[in-house]
Amino acid sequence: MTHELTALTLAALWQVVQYLLYAIPANLELGPGYTTSPRDREPSRKMSDGTARLGRALSNHFEGLILFTIACVVITLSDQSTRFTAWCAYSYVAARILYVPAYYAGLSPARSFIWAAGFLATVLMLLAALL
Numbered sequence: 001m002t003h004e005l006t007a008l009t010l011a012a013l014w015q016v017v018q019y020l021l022y023a024i025p026a027n028l029e030l031g032p033g034y035t036t037s038p039r040d041r042e043p044s045r046k047m048s049d050g051t052a053r054l055g056r057a058l059s060n061h062f063e064g065l066i067l068f069t070i071a072c073v074v075i076t077l078s079d080q081s082t083r084f085t086a087w088c089a090y091s092y093v094a095a096r097i098l099y100v101p102a103y104y105a106g107l108s109p110a111r112s113f114i115w116a117a118g119f120l121a122t123v124l125m126l127l128a129a130l131l
Helices: 003-030 049-077 083-104 110-130
Strands: none
Touching (some): 003 083, 049 083, 083 110
């Protein structure tokens, strides 16, 4: 397996961890009556700021993972894996891992810089595939 596909697998597993980090407190805070319902109405209780941030961080990872997946697949299928693209791939994973506690803690603008590092790593992989 290429380094890029390994990083993609790690990113997917991190998404599972993020889901648990969000789902457990969200279920505790909102209660099973709401979380097992069709959610046609707003919850009767509000989530804490930290839990809401974990949910937004999870959604953000879903969005970023799409582009990162494309970059990893393009690099791998075109047989263009290099030390540079491997470094970019692992940098993306590291940025995603650092992003969650930064977002949870409300570290602004640090979390935006962390997000930008992961996004830049993905863009550099895509550019490397074209060059």
